[in-house]
Amino acid sequence: MLKEGDTLITSRQKDLLKMIIEEYIKTAKPVGSKSICERMDCSSATVRAEMSNLEDLGLLEKTHISSGRIPSEKGYRYYVDNIMEPKKLSGEDMLKLQCIMDNKSLTISDVIEKSMEIIAEMTNYTAIILGKSSKDNLVSKVEVIPIDENNLVAIVVTNKGHVEHKNIYLEGHVSSRDISKTIELINKLIVGTPIDEVSSFLEFEVKPIISNYVEQHEILYNAFYNAFNEFTNINHVNMAGRVNMLNQPEFSDADKIREIVSKFDDKEIVNAIKEEGNGVNIYIGSENNFDDDVTVIKTKYNINGEVGTIAMIGPKRMDYDRVTTLLNYIVENINK
Amino acid sequence: MLKEGDTLITSRQKDLLKMIIEEYIKTAKPVGSKSICERMDCSSATVRAEMSNLEDLGLLEKTHISSGRIPSEKGYRYYVDNIMEPKKLSGEDMLKLQCIMDNKSLTISDVIEKSMEIIAEMTNYTAIILGKSSKDNLVSKVEVIPIDENNLVAIVVTNKGHVEHKNIYLEGHVSSRDISKTIELINKLIVGTPIDEVSSFLEFEVKPIISNYVEQHEILYNAFYNAFNEFTNINHVNMAGRVNMLNQPEFSDADKIREIVSKFDDKEIVNAIKEEGNGVNIYIGSENNFDDDVTVIKTKYNINGEVGTIAMIGPKRMDYDRVTTLLNYIVENINK
DNA sequence: TTTTAGCACTCCTTTTCTGTAGGTGCTGAA
């Protein structure tokens, strides 16, 4: 599908670009005219001429003046937008995933996690899962358990089976009557509130009431407000196959490896991978905010109140087709 | 302190060994006789003769026939056992840690985690925290919340404020009467049981009783048994500063970096770091089960029912003194 | 007996040079 502004290329150029990109994805080595000409059914000189045209269009690049061609970022983008046709999942891939999907005793987050582990192993790229409980989760139970004079544990369970807990520390002495009254009120008022509205609900609905019934309402309200506020901000980050991507030949340089490892370690950078758009999206090189030398393929999921992002990170020369299909399959099949 | 079997060396040899090791810890470069002789107040030839003796004793090594000396594993071991004298913590180091220790609103696990993050940054090594709730935790509350017909959430809170939860899936239809009866019985029977005895307690004390009162006792008992069994087996693994160690010059090789990263990724290998002995222990090179090229310094902690291991991993040429002191400080000061 | 200056020697590291392999672009003829 050509959008306005897209580069117009002949059908032969398209074939050539496809061959070069798919060859490069397989071998990671610059592709020369000779290796292509048999399949193109013409001489290497002709291939060279076309390659030169594709280079002028910015779709191919050379590593040095007399090297074979490698795809440019624009080339990959063109491939993804206009050439690549979605494959079906291979039976083998499907089978491995189905095993996990069919296991009823796993929670949704477990299924997602395990599926991503599997595809990290299958593809040799790195999987990232960013999970978060969402709007669709309603508070169905709040439990507060006293540990000692100054410490409580607050537990929130949602109607979707999501559990979060947090320790609460109370500054100074607070009467146990006040504590139990606060808990009683919170439980009475807050059940049924969407989890991401709890903070504002506490502030506007609960605070005024507590201050009427509870003596040391300030200490107690603040402690609970802080605890509940964190519930809604908790991001679960999970990764699988960190080392996979580092085994790709483009990461043979020790410094590059360290750079990537340190980005994997940085929670802010990893959290920024969160996908906002719809569908499976591909961010090639400078298009992603992780690293210019990688591609990130990711998609949002929202299944039964579990929301989050699943992503695969690999070299720009990654198997776009397969990864896209796999992510799609996971998101679609978990719904069932 | 010389133990039987220890190598006996002269006091001058001891001084020399100390200098060489401390120099090598700083620079990571083989130490030559010339750079030492000024500090030893003798000629380089004399130093060379003594170096040769220390090499015969197996305490020093050469990287090639005409290189300077580097400590052997045995040399480090001798240094750690007989030469190194525990330094006091620097005021700066102490201050940074104290900030965290004094924060009352953090749980013990949070304090440990944050402290380890700090010392990973200070030392440029990698920190590992293996946590687990222990014998000293007694079950103080069991909460089971139904999600839908087949799914429950079980939550266990201990008297120390530790919370674990697990989703339970019930095969087939189970009457809600049976479910609530089971929950009632479990709650009645299990409170006060040490968390690591829950499994056997369930089997021998709870199972017979449930089978009397509950119709579909088999399904229910199995579901709960599995859930509770996992509580006692949960290991929390945490790492900080993965990349720190990789910045050390001994890990300039891409393959070595990959090897280490993949070991960091392997839960089994990381879990095997768990310390069994008492005090702060040092495992140099082949003495540890992580990697022959690293040293692991670790210690068990058991604070208020939170037990686990904290460990630092670095090159064999790590700052034994400082790391030992830091780990000691953390474990000792958290108690307060 | 211990220390030391002097010297030959060893091996690593860095740089330079070489040949080769795999590519390209251009040109003129088919």
Add this chain to the structure above:
DNA sequence: TTCAGCACCTACAGAAAAGGAGTGCTAAAA
């Protein structure tokens, strides 16, 4: 338009050369 032929380019690998840091040994001095 296509293509064979040719001149040309660069990366890569290996060999050779130069420089540097450090050793072991020996014979003389302390």
